Amino acid sequence: MPDGATRAKWDRASKSFDFMNGQGPEKRWGPVKRELFANMEGEVLFLALGTGLDVPLFPAQQSIHAIDISPGMVEQARPRVDAYQGSLEVEVMDVHEMSFPNNRFDQVFTSCTFCSVPDPIAGLSALRRVLKPGGDLYMFEHTGSAYFPFSLMMHLMTPLSRKVGPEMNRDTVNNVRRAGFELRQVNHVFLDVVKTVHAVNPVGN
Numbered sequence: 001m002p003d004g005a006t007r008a009k010w011d012r013a014s015k016s017f018d019f020m021n022g023q024g025p026e027k028r029w030g031p032v033k034r035e036l037f038a039n040m041e042g043e044v045l046f047l048a049l050g051t052g053l054d055v056p057l058f059p060a061q062q063s064i065h066a067i068d069i070s071p072g073m074v075e076q077a078r079p080r081v082d083a084y085q086g087s088l089e090v091e092v093m094d095v096h097e098m099s100f101p102n103n104r105f106d107q108v109f110t111s112c113t114f115c116s117v118p119d120p121i122a123g124l125s126a127l128r129r130v131l132k133p134g135g136d137l138y139m140f141e142h143t144g145s146a147y148f149p150f151s152l153m154m155h156l157m158t159p160l161s162r163k164v165g166p167e168m169n170r171d172t173v174n175n176v177r178r179a180g181f182e183l184r185q186v187n188h189v190f191l192d193v194v195k196t197v198h199a200v201n202p203v204g205n
């Protein structure tokens with residue numbers, strides 16, 4: 001069954017998500033995301049759509065299938081989805097229970113997603129299942145830090161932050177490895193907290 005608690009949390013957040021995230025954070029990281037999304041080609045899975053703030057940063061004329069666990073988020077995203085100059089199909093779906101067949105997509109993209117997936121290694125393993133062997137995983141993520149005092153601050157903040165949104169101390173790069181991906185590149189965008197990740201679903205595993 002879909003994760004009802006996670007769905008409800010993000011449904012609640014959907015009403016204020018654009019107000020909280022649509023100005024400073026998006027303007028600051030927009031150029032980095034646009035550069036990352038420029039790698040889109042073939043059949044693309046985008047997880048998780050949210051209110052669609054990333055859609056204007058997608059390159060035009062792509063074939064993208066976007067999912068999100070929250071119906072409220074998808075409803076808020078509709079105007080941006082409808083304005084996209086290409087094929088952008090959207091479904092409400094839990095990454096842990098995706099209905100896509102094995103080896104469905106050429107690429108998977110995430111954007112500030114794996115700070116919130118309840119079981120990140122299981123979620124990444126699910127992405128491997130639907131990603132073709134040799135297919136690319138591209139991620140824009142905020143993670144925990146290895147450096148004091150940021151590491152302590154994030155550990156202290158996470159019990160509260162996870163109740164209303166993301167966890168602050170995820171070790172996402174290591175989780176990508178543990179899920180069986182081969183890391184190709186990790187770029188630190190801000191300290192060691194905001195980063196882009198490129199990994200590949202290995203052939204023959």
